[in-house]
Amino acid sequence: MLVRKFLFAHGYRHRLHDKKLPGKPDIVLPKYKTVIFVHGCFWHGHTNCKYYVVPKTRTDWCLNKINSNIANDTKAITALKKEGWKIIAIWECKLKPARVEKTLPALLKKLS
Ligand SMILES: [Zn+2]
Secondary structure, rough: OHHHHHHHHOOOOEEOOOOOOOOOOEEHHHHHEEEEEEEEOOOOOOOOOOOOOOOOOHHHHHHHHHHHHHHHHHHHHHHHHOOOOOOEEEHHHHHHHHHHHHHHHHHHHOOO
Protein backbone atom coordinates (compact mmCIF):
# COMPACT_ATOMS: atom_id res chain seq x y z
CA MET A 1 0.00 0.00 0.00
CA LEU A 2 1.12 3.47 -0.97
CA VAL A 3 0.89 5.07 2.44
CA ARG A 4 2.80 2.27 4.10
CA LYS A 5 5.68 2.40 1.63
CA PHE A 6 5.86 6.15 1.96
CA LEU A 7 6.00 6.06 5.75
CA PHE A 8 8.59 3.32 5.67
CA ALA A 9 10.73 5.29 3.21
CA HIS A 10 10.63 8.21 5.63
CA GLY A 11 11.70 6.09 8.54
CA TYR A 12 8.36 5.70 10.26
CA ARG A 13 8.10 2.26 11.77
CA HIS A 14 4.59 0.99 12.04
CA ARG A 15 2.33 -1.95 12.66
CA LEU A 16 -0.54 -3.04 10.51
CA HIS A 17 -4.15 -3.80 11.34
CA ASP A 18 -3.74 -3.92 15.08
CA LYS A 19 -6.68 -6.06 16.11
CA LYS A 20 -6.43 -5.00 19.73
CA LEU A 21 -7.29 -1.42 18.84
CA PRO A 22 -10.85 -0.22 18.22
CA GLY A 23 -11.73 -0.21 14.53
CA LYS A 24 -8.56 -2.11 13.55
CA PRO A 25 -6.68 0.88 12.16
CA ASP A 26 -4.87 0.25 8.87
CA ILE A 27 -1.60 1.61 10.16
CA VAL A 28 -0.44 2.08 13.74
CA LEU A 29 2.52 4.25 14.71
CA PRO A 30 3.05 3.39 18.36
CA LYS A 31 5.96 5.78 18.77
CA TYR A 32 3.77 8.70 17.70
CA LYS A 33 0.66 7.35 19.41
CA THR A 34 -1.02 7.77 16.06
CA VAL A 35 -3.29 5.56 14.02
CA ILE A 36 -4.13 5.93 10.36
CA PHE A 37 -7.32 4.79 8.70
CA VAL A 38 -7.52 4.55 4.95
CA HIS A 39 -11.18 4.81 4.06
CA GLY A 40 -12.71 3.62 0.82
CA CYS A 41 -14.82 6.54 -0.40
CA PHE A 42 -17.78 4.41 -1.32
CA TRP A 43 -18.07 2.07 1.64
CA HIS A 44 -17.35 4.78 4.17
CA GLY A 45 -19.60 7.38 2.59
CA HIS A 46 -17.22 10.17 1.63
CA THR A 47 -19.59 13.11 1.27
CA ASN A 48 -19.18 15.33 -1.80
CA CYS A 49 -16.86 12.81 -3.35
CA LYS A 50 -17.28 11.63 -6.92
CA TYR A 51 -16.48 8.09 -5.85
CA TYR A 52 -19.39 8.06 -3.46
CA VAL A 53 -22.35 7.49 -5.71
CA VAL A 54 -25.29 5.60 -4.31
CA PRO A 55 -26.07 2.77 -6.71
CA LYS A 56 -29.45 2.35 -8.34
CA THR A 57 -29.66 -1.34 -7.55
CA ARG A 58 -29.47 -2.85 -4.06
CA THR A 59 -29.67 0.70 -2.82
CA ASP A 60 -31.03 -0.08 0.65
CA TRP A 61 -28.55 -2.84 1.20
CA CYS A 62 -25.65 -0.59 0.23
CA LEU A 63 -26.88 2.32 2.30
CA ASN A 64 -27.32 0.09 5.34
CA LYS A 65 -23.82 -1.22 4.95
CA ILE A 66 -22.37 2.26 4.45
CA ASN A 67 -24.25 3.67 7.42
CA SER A 68 -23.08 0.86 9.65
CA ASN A 69 -19.49 1.42 8.48
CA ILE A 70 -19.76 5.11 9.31
CA ALA A 71 -21.24 4.28 12.73
CA ASN A 72 -18.36 1.86 13.38
CA ASP A 73 -15.80 4.44 12.28
CA THR A 74 -17.27 7.00 14.65
CA LYS A 75 -17.32 4.53 17.51
CA ALA A 76 -13.72 3.49 16.89
CA ILE A 77 -12.53 7.09 16.72
CA THR A 78 -14.24 7.96 19.99
CA ALA A 79 -12.71 4.93 21.70
CA LEU A 80 -9.23 5.61 20.32
CA LYS A 81 -9.36 9.25 21.35
CA LYS A 82 -10.28 8.19 24.85
CA GLU A 83 -7.13 6.05 24.92
CA GLY A 84 -5.09 9.05 23.86
CA TRP A 85 -4.49 8.13 20.23
CA LYS A 86 -4.18 10.70 17.51
CA ILE A 87 -6.29 9.72 14.52
CA ILE A 88 -5.55 10.46 10.90
CA ALA A 89 -8.07 9.46 8.26
CA ILE A 90 -7.10 9.31 4.63
CA TRP A 91 -9.75 8.97 1.94
CA GLU A 92 -8.91 6.71 -0.96
CA CYS A 93 -9.64 9.45 -3.51
CA LYS A 94 -6.79 11.47 -2.00
CA LEU A 95 -4.44 8.68 -2.95
CA LYS A 96 -5.25 8.81 -6.66
CA PRO A 97 -2.26 9.75 -8.82
CA ALA A 98 -3.40 13.35 -9.31
CA ARG A 99 -3.64 14.05 -5.58
CA VAL A 100 -1.26 11.73 -3.85
CA GLU A 101 1.67 14.11 -4.19
CA LYS A 102 -0.12 16.52 -1.91
CA THR A 103 -1.65 13.98 0.41
CA LEU A 104 1.51 12.22 1.51
CA PRO A 105 3.61 15.27 2.44
CA ALA A 106 0.59 16.62 4.31
CA LEU A 107 0.50 13.37 6.22
CA LEU A 108 4.15 13.77 7.25
CA LYS A 109 3.38 17.24 8.53
CA LYS A 110 0.60 15.86 10.70
CA LEU A 111 2.99 13.34 12.18
CA SER A 112 5.77 15.75 13.03
ZN1 LIG B 1 -13.40 10.43 -1.65
